[in-house]
Amino acid sequence: QVQLVESGGGLLQAGASLRLSCAASRRPIRSYGMGWFRQAPGKEREFVAAISWSGANTYVGDSVRGRFTISRDNVKNMVYLHMNSLKPEDTAVYYCAADVNPVSDSYLYIAVTSGQYDYWGQGTQVTVSS
Numbered sequence: 001q002v003q004l005v006e007s008g009g010g011l012l013q014a015g016a017s018l019r020l021s022c023a024a025s026r027r028p029i030r031s032y033g034m035g036w037f038r039q040a041p042g043k044e045r046e047f048v049a050a051i052s053w054s055g056a057n058t059y060v061g062d063s064v065r066g067r068f069t070i071s072r073d074n075v076k077n078m079v080y081l082h083m084n085s086l087k088p089e090d091t092a093v094y095y096c097a098a099d100v101n102p103v104s105d106s107y108l109y110i111a112v113t114s115g116q117y118d119y120w121g122q123g124t125q126v127t128v129s130s
Contacts, residue, residue, distance in 0.1 A: 009124030022096030033099035038092035054107035
């Protein structure tokens with residue numbers, strides 16, 4: 001079982017930058033695809049970004065492309081979400097997730113739907129004011 005704990009959320013003004021961290025414990029995540037999702041009040045959970053187990057491939061959602069990036073440090077068992085040019089519409093609870101049973105063992109494989117992820121953190125709130 002993998003335990004995920006997000007941190008780094010906060011209250012910011014539009015245009016600011018922020019880095020979210022996801023600390024994994026109990027098991028190493030070096031062989032797991034990792035992703036970030038977010039959920040705003042009254043809305044469905046939305047895919048934000050994902051990274052393959054190797055780190056060689058990343059993918060970000062349309063609404064954040066060009067502003068957000070994802071990275072990982074398999075030695076530290078950490079995953080990061082780097083957010084730039086934040087907008088009020090980025091306000092949400094951000095969740096880290098682990099795909100421990102990928103449908104492909106390719107070093108490039110990325111899961112982009114929430115149903116493909118097996119373990120989730122408790123979330124960290126990001127609030128962006130205009």
